[in-house]
Structures are given as structure tokens and as C-alpha cells.
Amino acid sequence: MTVLILTCRQDVTADLVVAELRELGVPLVRFDPADLPDRAALSTEYDRGDFTGYLSTGGRLVSIQGLRSIWVRRPGRPAAHAANASEWLTAECGQALYGMLYATTARWMNHPGAAEPARHKPFQLRVAQRSGFAVPSTLVTTYPRAAHDFAVRCADIVVKSASGPPSVDPPVSLPTTRIGPDTDFSDVAAGATLLQRYVPKRADIRLICVGQEVFAARKTAAAGQVDGRFGCHGHRWEAVEAPAGILHSVHTYMALTGLAYGAFDFAEDADGVWWFLECNQGGQFGFVELETGQPIAAAIASWLAAPHTVRPPHGASPVDGPEDRPAVGRPRLRREQPH
Amino acid sequence: MTVLILTCRQDVTADLVVAELRELGVPLVRFDPADLPDRAALSTEYDRGDFTGYLSTGGRLVSIQGLRSIWVRRPGRPAAHAANASEWLTAECGQALYGMLYATTARWMNHPGAAEPARHKPFQLRVAQRSGFAVPSTLVTTYPRAAHDFAVRCADIVVKSASGPPSVDPPVSLPTTRIGPDTDFSDVAAGATLLQRYVPKRADIRLICVGQEVFAARKTAAAGQVDGRFGCHGHRWEAVEAPAGILHSVHTYMALTGLAYGAFDFAEDADGVWWFLECNQGGQFGFVELETGQPIAAAIASWLAAPHTVRPPHGASPVDGPEDRPAVGRPRLRREQPH
Numbered sequence: 053m054t055v056l057i058l059t060c061r062q063d064v065t066a067d068l069v070v071a072e073l074r075e076l077g078v079p080l081v082r083f084d085p086a087d088l089p090d091r092a093a094l095s096t097e098y099d100r101g102d103f104t105g106y107l108s109t110g111g112r113l114v115s116i117q118g119l120r121s122i123w124v125r126r127p128g129r130p131a132a133h134a135a136n137a138s139e140w141l142t143a144e145c146g147q148a149l150y151g152m153l154y155a156t157t158a159r160w161m162n163h164p165g166a167a168e169p170a171r172h173k174p175f176q177l178r179v180a181q182r183s184g185f186a187v188p189s190t191l192v193t194t195y196p197r198a199a200h201d202f203a204v205r206c207a208d209i210v211v212k213s214a215s216g217p218p219s220v221d222p223p224v225s226l227p228t229t230r231i232g233p234d235t236d237f238s239d240v241a242a243g244a245t246l247l248q249r250y251v252p253k254r255a256d257i258r259l260i261c262v263g264q265e266v267f268a269a270r271k272t273a274a275a276g277q278v279d280g281r282f283g284c285h286g287h288r289w290e291a292v293e294a295p296a297g298i299l300h301s302v303h304t305y306m307a308l309t310g311l312a313y314g315a316f317d318f319a320e321d322a323d324g325v326w327w328f329l330e331c332n333q334g335g336q337f338g339f340v341e342l343e344t345g346q347p348i349a350a351a352i353a354s355w356l357a358a359p360h361t362v363r364p365p366h367g368a369s370p371v372d373g374p375e376d377r378p379a380v381g382r383p384r385l386r387r388e389q390p391h
Numbered sequence: 392m393t394v395l396i397l398t399c400r401q402d403v404t405a406d407l408v409v410a411e412l413r414e415l416g417v418p419l420v421r422f423d424p425a426d427l428p429d430r431a432a433l434s435t436e437y438d439r440g441d442f443t444g445y446l447s448t449g450g451r452l453v454s455i456q457g458l459r460s461i462w463v464r465r466p467g468r469p470a471a472h473a474a475n476a477s478e479w480l481t482a483e484c485g486q487a488l489y490g491m492l493y494a495t496t497a498r499w500m501n502h503p504g505a506a507e508p509a510r511h512k513p514f515q516l517r518v519a520q521r522s523g524f525a526v527p528s529t530l531v532t533t534y535p536r537a538a539h540d541f542a543v544r545c546a547d548i549v550v551k552s553a554s555g556p557p558s559v560d561p562p563v564s565l566p567t568t569r570i571g572p573d574t575d576f577s578d579v580a581a582g583a584t585l586l587q588r589y590v591p592k593r594a595d596i597r598l599i600c601v602g603q604e605v606f607a608a609r610k611t612a613a614a615g616q617v618d619g620r621f622g623c624h625g626h627r628w629e630a631v632e633a634p635a636g637i638l639h640s641v642h643t644y645m646a647l648t649g650l651a652y653g654a655f656d657f658a659e660d661a662d663g664v665w666w667f668l669e670c671n672q673g674g675q676f677g678f679v680e681l682e683t684g685q686p687i688a689a690a691i692a693s694w695l696a697a698p699h700t701v702r703p704p705h706g707a708s709p710v711d712g713p714e715d716r717p718a719v720g721r722p723r724l725r726r727e728q729p730h
């Protein structure tokens with residue numbers, strides 16, 4: 053039973069997990085969908101109710117029936133490296149590859165059907181509320197007046213991008229920026245804007261959840277620092293124990309979203325409260341492992357290598373066998389009771 | 392409780408459903424995400440565990456809390472009509488809109504997390520096999536030799552696109568084309584190719600499933616006709632009763648994929664067998680309704696208008712209340728037993 057890792061060649065973080073899988077003696081294939089069809093090949097056949105499939109890359113041939121799990125790390129766009137690359141070739145090769153992979157019974161970290169909603173920050177904030185996290189007051193709006201009123205009410209806010217910086221060359225950074233109520237909000241009408249109450253923080257927290265395992269790291273913040281990703285200030289990431297309430301909320305969040313992997317960011321305030329900022333379903337863990345020594349790559353490898361017997365997180369269907377995969381992709385938010 | 396219809400202005404098929412909803416007296420808002428942020432506005436606020444949201448379009452203001460259901464018909468790309476349109480503006484407005492909508496408890500037809508895998512033809516073929524449909528032998532491959540061997544084995548095959556025709560200007564059509572084993576398959580190496588055993592058909596079948604309701608239509612095929620979409624030959628669509636076995640398979644297919652709407656295509660052979668060709672999760676129904684008089688738009692309107700009490704298709708989770716939504720987005724294919 054083979055582990056399939058979908059990622060690009062430049063992804064050095066995946067190397068950590070590859071090394072752990074080799075240590076475990078688990079067969080694996082690392083594959084970049086961008087290599088289709090020039091440097092990789094596939095074939096799927098449907099005949100009399102049967103289904104067989106093969107993927108060939110780097111001199112390895114893997115049977116789709118023998119797939120244990122699929123790790124969606126940093127895959128390139130299908131056929132992006134092809135000599136005759138085009139949008140249509142990408143669409144055709146994407147159909148062939150993902151259509152084949154969806155049809156397997158392999159476990160996914162993360163299934164694209166679960167990852168799609170989970171990528172949306174406004175959705176993350178709502179799931180975080182339902183999971184019991186402390187969530188800073190947040191406004192996502194195209195109304196300058198609403199933005200102004202929110203800024204006045206909170207007095208001290210930050211503005212940040214929901215989707216990240218634009219893909220431009222040369223690359224630009226778009227750090228979370230602190231602003232006040234006297235800001236001119238008229239440009240809010242030109243694009244949806246995410247505003248959030250500023251949380252004065254004494255530390256940044258990055259928490260990685262891998263299946264049921266949780267690894268948390270803490271980095272002391274410089275005075276007045278807003279965006280922990282920018283500005284070197286001499287502090288380093290250190291392993292930290294996640295409080296029991298946080299652990300409970302993390303597991304609830306993962307169950308509600310159907311994710312197998314999540315990278316949570318929190319701001320720790322002066323009272324020690326961890327304020328939920330976001331959960332990146334594909335967020336980095338390498339820097340946490342390197343600085344704290346926590347065995348995150350080993351946990352990912354163990355999850356990927358685990359035998360094919362996962363119970364659905366919310367109770368099995370009567371028609372499901374024990375080897376069925378959990379149903380994910382759609383959150384299980386409950387309709388609130390009227391007050 | 393309002394129905395939200397996500398579609399572009401040119402979508403006349405949606406008009407049929409709008410008229411039915413008006414007939415039912417159900418409030419609705421029709422909205423094209425491309426209109427953000429110039430001709431439509433939104434605002435979502437998260438405060439102390441609460442979540443409120445509004446969407447404003449065409450002079451209507453709808454509360455997100457009051458959303459009954461969301462119909463994803465033919466939505467434009469977010470902010471595509473904006474004066475300052477860009478990839479980044481699309482990403483930011485998409486985050487704001489879909490992040491807000493995913494956070495609601497509305498029912499979806501279809502939820503994007505379920506639609507994403509269901510769009511892949513090779514996945515459809517596997518689900519169809521597991522649902523008990525007759526599926527013609529099919530090969531999806533980048534191996535010229537495999538394509539050649541398949542053609543020899545089947546003797547008579549068709550080639551078709553998995554993703555549809557390329558988006559080019561002027562538009563091109565890409566009809567399913569019948570080929571023989573003497574074809575030169577060397578170009579298969581340049582792009583994944585879908586080959587299928589040719590089913591000599593006496594009729595095309597289009598079957599629309601809306602929740603639990605099924606509408607089937609049949610059109611007699613001209614002698615030797617391959618692709619029912621091309622070539623006018625005097626036959627019209629007529630309502631037809633779907634056999635009990637087909638109904639059972641349709642409901643299984645919908646449950647496995649988590650879809651609320653699906654447009655199935657079959658080829659009916661000389662023995663009356665309906666061969667599964669594909670299930671388009673967003674396929675057209677308007678021509679079937681217009682030619683056969685079947686009340687499909689009314690069925691869609693009823694589904695969208697139904698009260699907010701849907702049971703998960705495969706048994707409720709212990710933590711779910713009766714008003715929870717079904718968990719979808721990931722198929723429930725079972726691992727097969729070894730022979």
C-alpha cells in the first residue's frame with residue numbers, strides 16, 4: 053500500500069515527511085501533476101464494473117488500487133510543464149488525474165472537497181466561533197460606512213487580506229496593518245475588506261493539528277508588533293502545551309470542516325487568552341519542527357501510513373463498512389436555536 | 392426565509408425557477424457574483440460568538456441568517472464586472488462572498504464541496520459502477536499503446552473530451568467521435584485521452600434528478616448517430632418512465648456524491664439497456680422541460696423552498712440536530728473485498 057504525495061519539486065518541507073516514511077518502510081510516490089503528460093503518465097480503465105488505474109512517474113509505476121493515502125501538499129497545475137501547455141490541456145489532465153484519484157478509496161490529507169470551503173477566512177471565523185475559540189470581532193465588508201463604524205466601535209483595528217497578496221512579479225507582501233478610526237475608508241467600496249479588532253499580543257501561536265495529534269509553538273512578540281510574519285526581533289519559536297479548552301476546540305474545528313491537517317494561528321494576549329486568527333488547511337509546519345524539534349513530519353508520515361481503517365468522525369452510516377472513509381467536505385454547523 | 396440564486400444575467404433557464412418561486416410566494420434574490428463590488432455589496436460581522444451578514448443587490452437587501460437555500464446555477468466569477476477587475480479582486484471578493492455563504496446553514500444545490508469531485512468524468516464513471524449502472528468499457532490514458540490495445544479489444548470506440556471544448560474565441564465544438572482500431576494513437580502521449588466502447592444506440596436519454604424527484608426524457612437517435620448534441624434529425628425529446636433499477640441507481644449515485652441536482656446522460660441500446668455516459672452536476676434541464684412539459688423547474692423551486700429540515704442521507708451524527716445539513720463533498724465509496 054503506497055502513499056502518494058502530490059507536490060512540486062521545490063517543496064523541501066515534503067522531504068521531511070518522505071524521510072519519515074522511508075524510516076517506516078512505507079512505499080511512497082512523490083508526484084507533481086505539472087509533469088503530466090510529458091514526464092509522467094497515467095491510465096485508468098473501467099470494464100464490467102471493475103476499475104484499474106496506474107500512475108507512472110520518475111521510473112515508478114503505482115497501482116491506484118494500492119493507494120493507502122494521498123497527501124495534497126503543493127501540487128503544480130496539471131500539465132503546467134508540458135511542451136504544449138494550455139488551459140485546455142490542464143483541464144483534460146486534471147480531469148484524468150483527479151477523476152482517477154477521487155475514485156480510489158485512499159485517505160486524503162486534505163480532500164479537495166473539504167479544503168475548498170476551509171480555505172475561506174470568513175468561513176473559518178464562523179467555524180472557530182462554533183468550535184468555542186475566542187474570535188476577535190471582525191468585519192468583512194464593501195460598505196465604507198460599516199467599516200468606519202466598526203473602526204470607531206473597536207477604536208483599534210487591523211486590516212488584512214482574506215486571500216493573501218496578489219500574484220504579481222516582482223512579489224509583494226501585504227502585512228496585517230494596524231489602523232485607527234480616523235482612516236479614510238472610501239476605498240472599501242472598491243473591494244471587500246477584512247477588518248479585525250486589534251489584539252495586543254504578547255506572543256504568536258502556531259498550532260499544527262495532524263489527525264488527532266496537536267503540536268503548538270509560541271513566539272514572544274516584540275512590543276507593538278502586529279504581523280508575526282514580518283520583522284526579525286530575536287525571539288524564536290518554542291514548544292508550548294495547548295490548554296485543554298483549545299485542544300477541545302481544535303478537534304471540534306477539524307471535525308466540523310472534515311480536515312485531516314490544519315495550521316492554526318492565534319494571538320496570545322496579556323491574559324494568556326489564545327485568540328483565533330485563522331486556520332490554513334495547507335499551512336507550513338517545517339519552521340515549527342526545525343525550531344522546536346516537535347515531530348510533526350513523523351506525525352504526518354504516521355497518519356499517511358496508517359492502515360485503511362478510519363471511522364467516520366460523526367458516526368458511521370448504516371451502509372458503511374469499517375473501512376469506509378469519513379464523509380467530509382461540508383461543515384456540520386448547526387442551526388442556532390432562536391433566543 | 393429567502394432563496395438565493397447565484398447566476399449570471401443571461402441565464403434564461405433560471406427564469407423558469409424564478410417564476411415558480413414567485414408562484415409559491417417564496418422570497419428570492421437573484422445575484423451574480425460578478426457584480427461585486429460595483430453593483431452589489433456585502434457585509435459580514437463576527438462579534439462575541441455571533442455572526443450577521445447582508446448581501447445587497449438590485450435594490451434588495453437580504454440577511455444571511457434568513458437564507459433558506461442557495462442555488463448555484465451559472466454564477467459569474469466574483470468581481471468580473473468590476474471597473475478595476477483583477478485576479479486579486481476576484482480572490483478577495485470570492486473569499487468574502489463564499490466565505491459568508493459557507494458559514495450559513497442554508498441548503499445548497501449543489502454545494503461546491505460536493506460539486507468539485509462530481510465534475511470529474513473518471514470519478515463519475517466509478518460512482519456509476521458502484522451505483523449499479525451499466526457503464527461502457529472506458530479508458531482514460533496517456534499511453535498510445537494502451538489506447539491502441541483498447542481500440543483493438545473493443546473494435547468500435549468513441550473519443551471524447553473529459554473537460555469539454557477549449558474556451559477559445561471563436562468557440563469550437565468537440566463532438567464525441569467514432570474511431571476504429573486502425574487509428575494513429577501516437578498523439579495520446581500529448582494529453583490524457585478518454586476512449587469509450589461505442590454503444591450503438593436507438594435513443595438518447597437525459598434524466599434529471601432533483602432531490603428525490605426524477606424526470607427522464609428520451610429522444611430517438613438517427614441511424615449511426617454518435618453525439619446526440621449535434622445534428623438535427625427530426626426527433627424530439629419525449630417524457631419516458633425510468634425503469635426501477637435505474638431509479639435505484641440514480642438515488643445511490645446522488646447519495647454517494649452528495650449532490651442535490653444531477654443531469655444524467657444515457658445511451659439506450661437495441662435491448663433497451665440504458666448505458667451511463669455521464670452525470671453533469673450543473674447540466675441543463677430547460678430543453679427537457681420545454682419539449683416534454685415535465686415540471687422540472689417546479690421541482691427545483693420546491694426543493695429550494697422546502698423548510699430547513701433535511702436528514703443526512705447516511706444517518707445522522709449523534710451530535711447533529713434534526714435541522715442539520717447532510718455531510719457531503721466526499722463520496723462514500725466502499726473499499727471492495729478482495730476476491
